[in-house]
Amino acid sequence: MMKFNRLKSRITFWFLVIGLFPVVLAVSVIYVQRIHSIHERSYEKLTTIRDLKMERLNNWIFEREGDLKTASADKELEDIVYLKGLSLLEKRQHPAYQIIHRILNRYLDQYKAYDELFILDPVTGAVVVSSNQQSDGDIKKMEEYFTMALSTRNLYIQDIYYSKTLNHLTMAFSIPIFNPEKEIIGIMVARVNLDESLYPLLLDRVGLGETGETLIVDEKGLALNELRWYENAPLNLYITAAPAMKAAAGETGIIETGDYRNKQVLAAYGYISKTGWGFVCKQDISEVNAPINPMLTNFLIILLVSFIVVFLSSRIVARSLTQPIAQMKDVAVRISEGDLSARNEKITADELGVMATAFNYMADAISKRFKVKDAVSEISGAIVKAMDINNYAHSLLVAFADQLNANLAVFYVLNEQAGQFEHFCSIGAIEKMLTPFRADNPEGEMGLAVSTKQIQYIQSLPYDTMFSFRTSAGNINPKELITIPLVIDDTVIALISIASLHPFPPESIEIVKEAMPEINATYANMMANERTRVLAEDLKEMNWKLKSQSEELQSQSEELHMTSEELQEQNMQLEIQSKEVEEANRLKSEFLANMSHELRTPLNSILTLSRVLIRQAKEKLDDEENNYLEIVERNGKQLLNLINDILDLSKIEAGRLVLSIAPVNLKNILTSIKESLNPLAAEKDLKITLNAPRNLPKIQTDENRLIQVLSNIIGNSVKFTNQGGIDIDLSYNSREVQIDISDTGVGIPDEELSTIFDEFTQVDGSSTRQFSGTGLGLAIVDKLVSALEGEIRVTSKVGEGTVFTVILPIHWPGGNLFENDPNNSSAPKKFKKLRKKRSHDIAPTILIVEDNTVVISQMKQILSREGFSVAIAEGGEQAINYMREQVPDGIILDLMMPGMDGFEVLDQMRSTEETANIPVLILTAKDLTKEDLSRLRSNNIQQLVQKGDIDMKGLLKKISFMLGEPVDNNGEERPGILLIEDNPEDLIALKSLLIDANNLRVAKDVKSGLEEARKSTPDLILVDLSLPKEEYIKTIERIVLSDEAQGAKVIVITAWAMKEDQQAFLDTGCDYLITKPIDPDEFIALI
Amino acid sequence: MLSDNTTLINQILDDIKQIHGFDFSGYHPAMLERRITNRLFATGNLQLHAYAELLHHDPKEMDHLLDTLTINVSRFFRDSFTFECISNLVIPEICQRKLKKGDPTLRIWSAGCASGEEAYTIGIIAKEVTGKLDVPIDLHIFATDIDQNILKKARQGVFSAESFSETKMGIIEKYFTKNNDRFEIHAEIRELIQFSNQDLLDEKQAIPQESVFADFDLVLCRNVLIYFNKEVQLKIFNNLYRSLSSDGLLVLGEAEIPVSSYKSRFRSESTCCKIYRKI
């Protein structure tokens, strides 16, 4: 649907629709009717022409038939029989010939349409007599007109055909000639000259206009006469157009269709039965319809003119209707935008004018409402701000005076005791004159206000009025006056009078009325003194609550603040990390790919064999050589470690680095590193000096990792120093040791100092080539040092040297360590055994002396779980009492207890004979002083445990140390071992390691290995085969699953060291996996 | 001006340390400044040195400042999803593991417990979960804080409605008694928790004394680390790590993660809450 945003367009549109619709309708109907009648007329005309022509054609044929029938019936023609058998000359001489020739010529003369008339001999088909003597004797035996007439013994019409003898189109009529005996004695033939007879008939196109024509076709649609639009059509053109076909098929009718030119025509057709011709009479549709076009033009002109007229008049009407409405709309918009003064200016006399006026009234009302509202809100705004009654009254009066344009305003308050209204506050009045007046029955206007409790409005106060009551105006005598009673609980408790020398603005009363409820309410509030006080108190409390809440909120927001800061920082770090990790990962995997396991295999052989040499050839070599061997082994080992670590760099970074922490003698380590580097240093004439303080404490750390770190740094120093020496300085404080390694080498440029700990970077490429290195050393060092909880720093000056500083914690911060127990790592095993033992023997009794029930319950739990029997004393006295009865195997003693404390208990029990030797473990939360300690020492305590500074294992261990329980380690039988090894070199190495095994069997492949296993049922099957990974894994699976291997542990040795490979091997179900290179000690320990 | 402020703030911190023994030097400086400035305005001082002066004479203000500096915000079931995880996954798993080991105890520590909401929450959860098992399990739950005053409040176990914004109605009805706007926790839960005073930075005493030995199955240290710089966080982590049994679990606050040197020694148990397993 169309949408009109403007009224004017809408009106115009509908005007047009309504005005034009009948015109269009009428014109269309007439038009259609006219066309219809034109058609009808042309149909009629054409059929008439067709019928006429067909009649003429039929007549023509009928005439020809008549001609021939008459001629052939001529009696004289019977003489023709006399001419039979005569030669041409004889014939010509014969009178019969001459008579017949004359007869023929006579007919020819009578009717010009014939070309030639002749008679044929029925037997020979030769021309006996002809109107044209030249054709005498011609044989026409094969002609249709001869044969057909002879066989049908009747008249025959030969259709239009092309005659070669005549060289043009022709048509023939033939008929037999009978003798009285009804025998055929000749055939008479008449050849028709079409151009003279038939064709002019067809070419007569009267009534067919410029384009019409008539045509005939034979039964196949072949055109038989000349056409208007086709050259040389007769006997050449087959017409397939519908009228010709229909006519040839014998139908009659009229039709609108395409003709042989494919042009739309109106065609009437019919059938001529004598000759089997289709007849068509047609005319082009365009010509038939020609009269329609001028009529159409006329109609269009009529339509256009009426459109213009209607459109213009509708515009005018629309304009006159919409103008006032548009004006109203503009005014409405302006009002809605805040211009309250907008009004309709042009007011017409019609209904629209009335509407505009009403509209203006409405606008007036609205603007008045607005004024009232504004004024009221001004007034209430003023009084709401007031803090006390004085302020309130004053603000109220000012607001009234302002809003009502008043000259003066007075506020009276009811004084209940005095029974009178008293002046409270005023504007513009002379206070002296404002005396109080009685409350019960004031005069005049005030009286009315008080008694009716309604607002009083007096207009036009005369100068000398009889109402000479006392007004606030005193002697000013105002013109208008409004008096407002303030009513609370149905009593007037205050009065306000407002006076003006001029009339008040029209909306004044309304303003006052509307402001009243609020004024009353606020005034009531002001008055309610008591309630105000309560309110204030409430407020105070609320404030206080709010304040404390806001403090809480502040704390919470502080927390949120910290939380979000923390998260932000984490985010930032994550982002940086992920970028770094990406790059590092790429480089790392590239690098790892190059470190194939083949690199480890030969090193493995070297290492294993050197170990074998050390073990077996010790006596045969001298000290010097032995020393060399050891250096070879040590370096080889460290080199392998390094390779491992390089491969493990990912492990470190992924945090999978496993540290084994134990007390380490730093000096020994550094001495051995120094020794191992001495040959290299000696080559360059460098001196390595180690300065260590005497009482350097042992530090808790991972020894292997530390060696790796230090040998790397010192090795670097040696590598990069060409003259001078390397100093290793050790120092320590209570928490940390510091190792300074300073050299006099080439130094590191400032800009590279910051990146030397990054992976895969090396100080300038040239030095790499000079000094060779993987570029990983310092990265690993850095990682390891921080894994060891230490710190590494470097300072350097190019050309002067470099100082590396490593700081390590003395005490391992990650967990508790027991310095007096070097066998730390085997602790859990030992306890299992202890427990086992106890279940056989009588359980040792432990007395817990402790006042804290929480502690007691926990201790009791873990001790009974460990198989001890537990006794409890909740104080010193109780403990002493217990020990009088019974001597426990050990005591766990708290020092700080109410009543008799731990020290006293100790003193007492040590001085009693039976209890003097009971082992004691002190479990205390006390910060022990020197005196405490010496007191304890003198009392021979076995263990001291600080509460909250130990874990369960440690505590249990201390308890068993206290009890002095032995740790058994009886020798076990040596296991039978089967070694399956296919590499002769490795076989030698492994055999040499297993030299102590008394029960070693060897097989070279899996098959013989399994056979061997069946025979010897080994405890252990060691497999080391050099097979491709997949095949190796399959082989192991076969071994593990074989019957022969049941009951034996299967240990697999492999050079596939990557983590996922290891997992794949372990998944086969083998018991252990040893990765090459084999660490001989570890290997033997495992076996 | 800025460095002036820094020295003044440091001086104030020194005073606090001397008088009360609280060491704030490891807190984020920006946070300290914000908090102190807060007090500055609250007391109507505009100059930091004037406020520092005031602190010298006015022990009350000192208390107030301490209050402002130690942020004790806490709620029951704070980050309720985390506690859902704890009650549905973590505690059942621990119980199962420990029962298998023949050790029917549950050792839990709420480090930096503030007014105890967290500790009571975990108490309620532990009670609910273990109550459903066939075997009785001993609960040892410890809660510590550095702030003695807040511990007093924690021991009382009386809370206002704000503390329950993340708590289910059923829990409140089951474990609390309402007493004019205040909610008191039932004795059965209160008696489960051992409150004590402990400084997480104390290297000598890594764990609450009453618990004697470490081996905690579950340690909650939530919304404490955020206030400290990395060095202090590391110290706290040293203690937390020691306190956990092998396979023990550590629960941190929403915004907290293990310090870098401990990252490798904890495995995150969940992607959505900060629960870590010692490895």
Ligand SMILES: C[S@@+](CC[C@H](N)C(=O)[O-])C[C@H]1O[C@@H](n2cnc3c(N)ncnc32)[C@H](O)[C@@H]1O
């Ligand atoms: C914001 S509260 C966290 C309360 C609770 N953990 C929670 O998440 O709902 C932080 C608490 O950590 C305590 N705190 C701060 N430093 C501490 C320290 N060195 N040792 C122990 N507690 C400390 C504060 O006293 C405060 O009560």
